[in-house]
Amino acid sequence: MELGIATVDDTDPAITALTGELDIASAPKLEDHLRDLIDAGCTRLIVDLSDLSFCDSTGIGTLVRANNERLSRGGYLRLAAPNRHVARVLAVVGLLDAFPTYRSVDAARHADVAGLVVVRL
Structure with missing residues (x-):
């Protein structure tokens, strides 16, 4: 399945x-x-993962580099709404500890700590 990318950059x-x-x-x-x-x-x-069905290590590396670039410029990258399979991959490789991943875009927008994704391994 091909990757689709749509950005709303006026927010x-x-x-x-x-x-x-x-x-x-x-x-x-x-x-x-x-x-x-x-x-x-x-x-x-904010990267909305709600309709992402699969992410491999190359994709994870892309997200890590994008996060690092934004941090170096005083910004951030937050992940939002991963399905349980993608969330598990993020947890296994330690990304949930590396930068915030939220259960929804709205929680990510407001940096709502109560909305952080937690995966028990």
Whole structure:
């Protein structure tokens, strides 16, 4: 399944919604998109994972690099609404500890600690 990327950048933070699969074949597309956003000055970003069905290590690396780039520019990247399979992958690789992942876009927008994703391994 192909990766779909849709961004609403007229809000602060901007919101990028992903659909489909984020893997070795599609990660470069996302990396380019996220780089274009940062080049345009978008340093605060929420990535909506609600319709992302799969994420491999290449996709995870893309998200980590995007987070690091935003942090270095005084911004942030927050993940929102992963399904339970994607949330488990994020937990296993330690991303839930690396940067905030929220149960909803709204919780991510407000940095609602009560809305953080918690996965018991």
